[in-house]
Amino acid sequence: MEFSSYLKLNAQAIEEELEKILAEFLKQTKKTSPKLLPFTKAFVNSCKGGKRIRGVLSKLGYELAGGESREIFKVGAALEILHTAILVHDDIIDQSPTRRGKLSLYQALGGNHYGQSQAIVLGDIGLYLPIKIIADSNFPGEYIIKALSYLSAVIVNTGLGQVLDVTAEKDLMLLYKLKTAHYTICGPLILGAILAGAKERMIGALWEFGENLGIVYQIKDDILDGESKPLSERLTDYASQAKKMIPKITKDKKMRVLLESMCEYLVERSK
Numbered sequence: 001m002e003f004s005s006y007l008k009l010n011a012q013a014i015e016e017e018l019e020k021i022l023a024e025f026l027k028q029t030k031k032t033s034p035k036l037l038p039f040t041k042a043f044v045n046s047c048k049g050g051k052r053i054r055g056v057l058s059k060l061g062y063e064l065a066g067g068e069s070r071e072i073f074k075v076g077a078a079l080e081i082l083h084t085a086i087l088v089h090d091d092i093i094d095q096s097p098t099r100r101g102k103l104s105l106y107q108a109l110g111g112n113h114y115g116q117s118q119a120i121v122l123g124d125i126g127l128y129l130p131i132k133i134i135a136d137s138n139f140p141g142e143y144i145i146k147a148l149s150y151l152s153a154v155i156v157n158t159g160l161g162q163v164l165d166v167t168a169e170k171d172l173m174l175l176y177k178l179k180t181a182h183y184t185i186c187g188p189l190i191l192g193a194i195l196a197g198a199k200e201r202m203i204g205a206l207w208e209f210g211e212n213l214g215i216v217y218q219i220k221d222d223i224l225d226g227e228s229k230p231l232s233e234r235l236t237d238y239a240s241q242a243k244k245m246i247p248k249i250t251k252d253k254k255m256r257v258l259l260e261s262m263c264e265y266l267v268e269r270s271k
Helices: 003-032 034-046 053-064 072-094 113-135 141-165 172-195 200-224 230-244 253-268
Strands: none
Touching: 003 034, 003 053, 003 072, 003 253, 034 072, 034 113, 053 072, 053 172, 053 200, 053 253, 072 113, 072 141, 072 172, 113 141, 141 172, 172 200, 172 230, 200 230, 200 253, 230 253
């Protein structure tokens, strides 16, 4: 299967699971206090849209490690909520008026100090709701503990990357690794693999594969945004380094083809 088809198919399944989770979130919020609904509905609206690549990659990592339960779609949905929460904070930092074709959350809530304050708190909730979803899932307890420890480390590194991003002098490669490679590619793949009981050798191979492809993802983003970066010339080099890790990740021929297609997709994507 081509990665584009795999992405589309599994993104739809994650979207369906996400709708169920968010509907339950609104239901529980209403029980707490109906006054909260306008704010939580605004956050739920912010969760709509996006490629769902992080959620899909958690499913891919899970399958690569031999996992078969549809419970993994809850984890994929949780990662998409986490992604929205991080974007809510990013939009305030960057003063971005829009996100995913609509007003960014802080703007939807007024755009002033009050709107920013509410958006920050809702973003904080969005960071912890995914942890609860994974903690309450039906995976073996030892896998859940390991997965949550790993996810927490990814979130910390993403935050450190954001700290670097707002400094005057940027370490571009470190920034790419912390904010994109580990958060967008490595994190989801390895999280899914951990929940399927992956061994350390496989996790190490996924790490190197994901880090190289994460750099590819960020370089391509820069190119699509019209930004000129010195690393643009090395786009295919990082993709080639990722491909070299595929035999160490899986012996399954179909999965190898899928991973090779993923490398090509991230290099050639147009959005």
